[in-house]
Amino acid sequence: MTKEYKTINEIKGPLLFVEKTEPVGYNELVEIRTETGEMKRGQVLDTSNEIVVVQVFEGTGGLGKESSVKFTGDVIKMPLSPDIIGRVLSGSGLPRDGGPPIVPDVSKDIAGAAINPAAREKPRAFIQTGISTIDGTNTLVRGQKLPIFSGAGLPHNDVALQIARQAKALGEAESFAVVFCAMGITNEEAQHFMADFERTGALERAVVFLNLADDPAVERLLTPQLGLTTAEYLAFDLDMHVLVIYTDMTNYCEAMRQMGAAREEVPGRRGYPGYMYTTLAIQYERAGIITGKNGSITQFPILTMPGDDITHPIPDLSGYITEGQLIVSRELHRKGIYPPIDIRPSLSRLMNSGIGAGHTREDHRAVSDQLYAYYAEGCDLRGLVAIVGKEALSERDRLVLEFADAFEQKFVNQGRDEDRSIFDTLDIGWNLLQALPETMLTRIDDHLIKKYHPRYRKKE
């Protein structure tokens, strides 16, 4: 029934322009065969009676006017079965690990429909990542999307790996299934990820999609959709808690810009297409929990901010969709502190619903606020010290300054394999606060001080 056409009129960058076709559906999957018999896949971007525009995922190299084009009449679908766990796939979903193709139980449309807000459950289950700066001061909850904003040359990948390794719900041994989507990362980075997955056995509960830096950029546009479709299957069909890590969103957005330029669209801010906000939202909003389902999708997108500029369109638009962000700081990294997460600009918007009595511990909010307040003040004082010298500080200010230094060394700094429980994290916080007079603990209620302050606890 499906005809093959040899009516390619124009090939430009990743785009094919096909003429004189029967009516072709928008977003339809396209199969293209070169003269030498090589198969490529593509997707319809624009369709009309006169001309159909196809973007080719594997690049247009080797295609010519004699190549034949077949419209499949169907949108792109991801073949899914429980066997997909443990597999390594390419950025367009084909096996990359030498294994057999996936025999699907179901095939799902990768575009994914929007979750009805009325069917969403409010995320409130605490996730312990074992990293103090996250658990203690920017708590993650199941169903959240919390990106890591980083810069070139910073250890964001290590942070992501550590999270993937250590993340668990409090009091449950069961860990997360991980869907890992790499978009445009280097071969070296990919090996680093894979080696770590293999070393820790994480691969047994992971699905990996790899689109490397030298793979076609267009393919990248598909990768997160495939990953998230897989995640939705694991979460809502197989009742698993899924952690989706994708790196690097910046490459994804670059690919979007590249496609926009190839299609001669009117560019928006800094040349990125005007629909970037919606496209990002469609990916990010696939996180969440659905009422009546046991699984959940939590997202950790990683993006490197070009020039460390947080007002750049990619971090800026992301920040408006995601529920907070973790900022990896160059300054802390230079000081040799790992993980170099700067808690001041970092934020978890869903933190409040996942902490406190019944979730973590009743003093969590207060301790977090207090640590945050004095660390922020201490950092401001550093600026002052640079001008007037330490001697000019009051006794109180000196204490705060010392607190900030100690905070970075003991609370922020931790080992790459150090898995701190939330209670350890809070106790480290209390030990740091102990250096300050009790009257300075203005954010913490007296009864919490009496209960948790090390001075009173020792007496017990």
Next chain:
Amino acid sequence: MEVGTGKVHRVAGPVVQATGLKSHMYDLVLVGEEGLMSEVIGIAGDKHVIQVYEDTAGVKPGEPVKETGAPLVAQLGPGILTSIYDGIQRPLPKLVEASGNFISRGLFVDGIDHKKKWEFEPVAKKGDKLEPGQTIGTVQEQLLIKHKIMMPPDKRGTVKEIKSGNFTVEETICVLEDGTELPMIQYWPVRRARPSRSKEAPSIPLRTGQRVIDGFFSLAKGGTAAIPGGFGTGKTVMQQTLSKWSDVDIVVYVGCGERGNEMADLLHEFPELVDPRTDRPLMERSIVYANTSNMPVAAREASIYTGITTGEYYRDMGYDVMMTADSTSRWAEAMRELSSRLEEMPGEEGYPAYLGARLADFYERSGRVTTLEGTEGSVSIVGAVSPPGGDFTEPVTQNTLRITKVFWALDSKLTQRRHFPSINWLDSYSLYDLTLEPWFVENVSPDWNKNKRRAMSILQENAELEEIVMLVGSDALPEDQQLTLEVARMIINFWLAQSAFHPVDTFCPYKKQFDLLAAILQFRDHAFEALARGVPTDVILGTPSKDALAKVRLLEDYEPELEKVRAQMESEFKTMS
């Protein structure tokens, strides 16, 4: 009207071109075999340009495009209250029933239930001549909200027959002499403002019970206000407080392009809020629109209009309505996206050149009006803006500030200091100051604006002094300036700060607001008078009545206590040396 069919010519994302249509601009059409809801947004030669409210994957050239002969309309009638809608007035819970947890395509669900029967009580009688907007009868929509069934704004006539009893919204309740059969339901194109007889001056304040708003930056009924929706500014608490305490009858909340999890939070929590004045669920007088950022962009663009249309409809019944749009920046973002799909020439930062005009059009639909029937109603709009990177010079914020008359500058620094409501008193403003003054003079006190200005100038001076204090410390200041600092602190802590969680303090009536501020200013006058007599500042600041003043705001029946404190103040200052 004759309804025709055309054919899809081209599909590119949410924009579709079709041939063979006779539709007008902004008419609703149904695209493809699935009948996707769409709107005509341009006509070029023999082709119509159409924006589709749903995902267009799979739509082919040659598929039918059905005309509806009418623009995108809202369904207006009993049953709107308590609803939770998407941007094109489809009830979200109904969509769950129809298509499960994910929103699928081509679903058409009525905005109001067409099967439910309502008890209709006629007001008009046989032989009455009914003008547009005139009440035909009423329906008790909620326990406390009476829904007026009105003549559509474009119809008039003499009543031939009027019914009474239980009807669905589609059944005829009234027949006119010319044979027109009127059901309770009305359809109104969302992009067109509903007419009223005249717009009235913004001369009545919208009482919120919040001292910083009512006392300093008051909003008029039918007025417009902007709040920056940055994170950590206490926007949510502020919106809830406004919904709970404002003296409006109906609350319309439009969540436009916001986060799904946040909407889930709102949808779970809003129905649990209790209206403090009636002890009934707040939801009984609310309408919620939730169009999250991943739902189709064209529906996001429409949501603001759908929201304001339902607001206007209740205004026409003589109610005071408050609409919150959260956030207008996401709405502008939707306009930008559609504009770029249409390959329009971009204006500033890629926004279409008509951004300012569209924002103005929307905010102009607010207002206190005399309705067609001659009663009074109002729609006030509170629009949140979320400037990227907190940069207030960007086009959406700038265009919004040009139109709105009130700006409540929510300030994250105040939130961090746990000062609520976190409205910055130096950056905020209200341009209704003068138009509202006569009302306050008549209803509260002739000194309302005078005291307000005095307090403001003290705070302004305080801000300048604080900069000096940062450098030299407060001890280095002359005594009179130290007093000013202290008085400012009293205004900030005893008056501007207000606890949303304290049962009494959460709502402060006008009289109490005025009395409390007057008492603080009285303290100031005494203090400066004492200082002139040579009393040292630490004696003045140690006055016991000063601390007593701090507690008065927490009392329901505050007047006797305030009297006592004022008398105490008088005697303390008299004997002070």
